[in-house]
Amino acid sequence: MWKIAWRNLWRNRTRTVIIASAIAFSYGLMLISMGVSADSYARMEEKAREATGGSVLVHGAGWWEGQGSDVVVADPEPVMTRAEAMPEVEAVMPRVIINGLLSSARGNEAVRLSGVVLEREQALADLREDLVAGEFFSEELDSPVVISEGLAQRLSVEVGDKVVLTASRVDGEVTRALFYVSGLLTSGMAGEADLQAYAPLKLAQEAVGMGDALTQVGVLVSAVEAQNEVIAALQKVEGAQALEVLSWQQAVPEMSGLLEFDAAVNGIYFVVIFLIVLFAIANTFLMAVMERVREYGLLSALGVGPGQVGRLVIWEAFYLALVGMLAGLVLGLTGHLTIASVGIDMAAMGAGDMEMAGIAMNDLVVRSHLEPGRWLLASAMVLAVVMISAVYPAVRAMRLAPSQAMRFYE
Amino acid sequence: MSDSAAGEDAPLIEVRDLERIYHQGEVEVRALRGINLKVERGEFTALAGPSGSGKTTLLNMIGCLDDPSSGEVRIEGERVSGMSRTQAAEYRLGHIGFVFQAYNLIPVLTAWENAEFVLLMQGVSREERHAILDPLFERVGLAEYKDRKPHEMSGGQQQRVAVVRALGSRPRIVLADEPTANLDSATSASLLDLMLELNRERGVTFVFSTHDEMVIERARRVIRLDSGRVVADERDEGA
Ligand SMILES: Nc1ncnc2c1ncn2[C@@H]1O[C@H](COP(=O)(O)OP(=O)(O)O)[C@@H](O)[C@H]1O
């Protein structure tokens, strides 16, 4: 029986090859696109998390609304200690964020100054990588600040020059603080990133009279799954009522919303492809069945029951799926491995300086990443689609009355 | 009359008041209008009649390929009309061999695979299949053609493979619907002689339809049909 199904498959070679290639292409492309999108999501998330400041962010309650210097984590000690004690936590990053004005002899520019402990930021992103001149927090300078190249140009300052920060203090008074430019960051980044400036944490705290308080505690969690656990733990720390503990997705919902939307579009795209393949195969099989009415009649006359006739069609579909998917697997894996090792430079693809919800997605090199679970799921789905498309033709074949089938030659 | 009373004494085939009406849209076609006949074991019977007289319809009823509108067919006393399609398929597998006018063979299988197909379905072992089919292939002169696909054989050769398959399944009856219609007269004659010899040698019951007088002459019993009725039933030992 399987012999008949297998050989039947090769009777109309052109048709079989076309359908098998359709299966191969959709399956192969599906694998590649799954790999690439999984990886690009991971990377975009990584970027977004980097830009946001960590997987989990702790602020004074209500900070996200105004981002004012007056909303602080007054006593960061318990939160930091608790976070550091958790094995899932990779880094705890105390920060002060000051939205203010930076002035030089030439003019004033808006700035978003982050007071950071450089060593602690390392785990999230190596800020020094983006340095184009000077260094991060030169020892020789009293009050070092690192600003973006663009900002430096607009202020006409160079490494070693003086700048003055104007910002509001914790108590609401306006204050000024003197800084020396210690280094310049690449201005490849568009938009908001250009506002960014960095200073040592202590200096920033002093500049706005914060004492030991912080604006933000960024927590980097090793696995996404552990994020909620960490949030729950931090929400129980003493004094947490005055705090806001959010995941980065909650903190910048536009960003994660965009990623989800993109995933949904991808999903719809797959459904459409599946439907097309489904109808194409169903139609081809129906044609094949109708062409072979006489043969199914003959088989039936010879004593092949209706159920077995149906199974014959299903077997043929199974073989077709097998052939198509084997080819698709070769195609998909080749693509996957190539992209995984070479990578696709999104910038080179014209997507350079891409921005999503205000977060720069530059120098994104996407590689391919395939999870076995999703790969299996995709394979099962393709197989299921092929088999489902054979069901109706199989039923039609079963229903053929042997006597009618045999009359076709008259 | 109960089925159990029938058994060995019952005629091999018994057709009673058989009617078959086809509905073609509004039109009713009365293909069989009350057929009564009996066929005994070992007979070599031709159903003769012009095209459209109901020969194929009658063979379909006897072969459980179709159900009558009324009346019944009994084989060895057992009522075979009105079975489910799956039951009918099983019955055919065990009891009836078919030779059709054309397209008898499954195109993707070789002559040998076609011949052994029914035996495979019957669950016959490989050795037995060879024991049954090798002599038959030899007998019909196709021993060299076992590995050929149907399209690599002539019409007469294909029909002979069909005969091998039909006999190989060790059926009670071999039904042949115009087995020679697509063959030239010489090939027809030799196919018919072959069937006749196998009928004598093995005692297999043949019922075949034809409208070819040359073929009819060779039959030992001729049942003539016209417009769905039996118009004559002649036994002729002269063939
Ligand atoms: N499926 C069908 N639907 C309608 N009419 C049919 C069908 N099959 C056969 N007939 C009619 O039944 C009659 C007998 O046909 P058939 O048994 O094929 O005759 P024969 O085999 O002797 O040529 C013919 O008039 C034919 O047109």
Ligand SMILES: [Mg+2]
């Ligand atoms: Mg006919």
